[in-house]
Amino acid sequence: MNFKIPNFVKTNQFGLLCLVIIFICIFSFSTDGFTSRFNIYALSRVVALDIMIGLAMMVVILTGGLNLSLGALGVSAAMFGGWCMESMGIPISISIILVLAFGSFLGWINGFVTVRTGVHSFIVTLATMSIYFGFMTLLTEAEAFRKLPEIFTDFGSLKLFNKYISPLLIISVLTCFILYYVFKYTDIGRKLIAAGANPDAAELSGISVDRMFIYCHMLSGFLAALAGIMLTARIGAAIPSMAGHLGFDWLLPAFLAPVLGGTLLSGGKVTVFGTMLGAILVTLINNGLYLIDVGEFWVRFFLGMILLGAVLLDRAREYFTVKNSIVS
């Protein structure tokens, strides 16, 4: 009998999906309350943010670069949003647009400096991380915005689908679909990927590689700002330390999601849904380990180990890229 394995089974995403299911099973049986309505709702709120952060990092990894300023940028944008809504009384919708524009602008700075100086984005964003965070702390005097419009904070605690799912998750999943569409079905998306894969060849083929790299950084800033807004809505306030000092708390999930998802660190390949699954896996492990009650430091230890493992996988994957498609 001739049994043919469907192509999907061979992909990285399938492996991830299996892992997600395995972990769900393990945690469902080994912990109390993992499948409770409360826990699933809490999970959906966290995973929404991790997906968005992962996507924000993914679009810069696409260029073969990194964005360490992700957390600082997201929080700065969120604080800007808090200032718009609370101090200036600007309507919510306009505030959000301003925040997203502000995030894109900060991303543009990252991209512009990277492209113009030719310095690796690791160094550039390490610097801007401190600059953004320092500047934000200076301007806000480390004070939070806690009197945000109620409609805005209510949205963050809204419960959909029989009170299982947060609307924030829907925003993230929708963003995944939009990004997938952009990378798969638009001229600009193709150019972004081509520029990331081989800048020299792309440049000689008539693509303005510098501009594409700046676009990637702007998109990263946009998505990080969106994540900042979502986090603000979730906690109901814009707090300077909501992503940890210098935004460090975002960095681990930001790397884990795309790298687990199959995005190549050397650039030229995006895995939108892989990143989504990667973020789900990270959140699951995080949440499950807390429920098992292993303690904060063990959770960090495990996530660190997973990242190291994922990076090793990345090296192996470069040999096998051949078998995977470029956008997935």
Next chain:
Amino acid sequence: MSDNILELKKITKNFPGVKALDNANFRLKKKSIHALLGENGAGKSTLIKIITGVYNQNEGELFLNNKAQSFNSPNEAMNSGISVVHQERNLIRRFSVGENLMLTNLPKNNLGLIDYNAVAKESKKWLDIMELDIDPNTIVSDLTVAKMQLCEIAKALSLESKILLLDEPTSSLSPQDTKNLFVLLKRLVAEQDVSIVFVSHKLEEVFEICDEVTVLRDGKNACESEQITNLNRQQLVKLMIGRDEQIINSKKEVNFDDKNLLNLQSINTDLGHKDINLNLKKGEILGLYGLVGAGRTELLKCILGLEKINSGQILLNDKEIKIKSPKDALEKFKIGYISEDRKKEGLILMHDVLSNAGITVWSNLKKILSFLNDQIVYNKVDPYVKQLEVKTPSYQQIVSNLSGGNQQKISVAKWLASGTDILFIDEPTVGIDIKTKSYLHELIIDLSLKGTSIILITSDMPEMISLADRIITMKDFKVVGETINNHNYEQMSSSIMDNIHE
């Protein structure tokens, strides 16, 4: 017993799709200077890499002092007394001369630390043998290019090398430095028992200092260890270039009185091009010939806006234009560039056939909101991929899995699809099988017949004389000659060679 220090018998080396060496022989006599000649891609560097242990041959044997030997690494060859001095400098620029010379065997004191006095003393010994007046404590980057070259040779001597391979040792030396180097080489051979393999494009030098000569052509011996006194210059050129390659006669009439399509007027560039004047007619194939390092590819890249043009004008249809980037060149002026390095600059190896073939046309094909799907791209590029007979299982195939010939066809196809008026074609047939090669030749001629103007760079003389309507010779970033091609191989090749070696 023969007096050969090194002998290679019937060496064959295969690379995927290419036979780099095909039953090649090579004999180096003790205490002699032996010229190894051949055109680019003839197999010289492969042979050198086999001698120095970088590659292993597929067939054939290597004898060192009449004993069969095989090297598995460059280190093994070095320990057996074979050293190579490359075209590129292999010195660590921020280290001193002494440190560089003694690098593999730094003298240490009782504490296990480096004994700098001993470094200076030991290295001085080798510098003295070469009669070089350099303080061993000098930092390498402070030396002149010529002195660096000599230090490299001193380094090779310090490793007790008996066989010295010099790869284009004079390419960056002034005539006076070259003369000094030759005096030194002759003395080394006479006094230090050294045998030298000399690789050079400059035939005068070969006649000046070499005793014997081996010529490679397409991986085979065109001549084997011939006494240099038995040959004259013409014969040597003939051996290098060969005549057996058939010349396609394009039977094309280009009207050189026509007005210029593209015109470069006294262009000076950041890279060092001096006063370049060039013009290209509609439907013409303009050849740029020159040795490696003559600045041909660099000139094209300056035109494309990748490097800075300091002064001079570029005219397109008599109107001055400024090209800021390849994107500009493609979209505003319809100029395309097929790179010589298809792996690094021509293709995105990790992407599939469709996105590689379509990359130049995405901008034109996009619909509203930048929408573009595979079907639209496929419809556009399919005729060209079919026309070029690219052999690929599907459009989803990753390009790095295709053969070199098919890869090259794709990097040509994407520019055919883009429909440019002017095409820069850089070394279109390097490392490509004969069949694809002649196919690409026909295609280039066909394109020009249909009105595309082409600037062709090739180091393959027969290819140049087959294809070009007019040949411009470049040397040291300058134009040194211009000849209308009469497709007579003998006349053209000697006239071009004369331009270069003037």
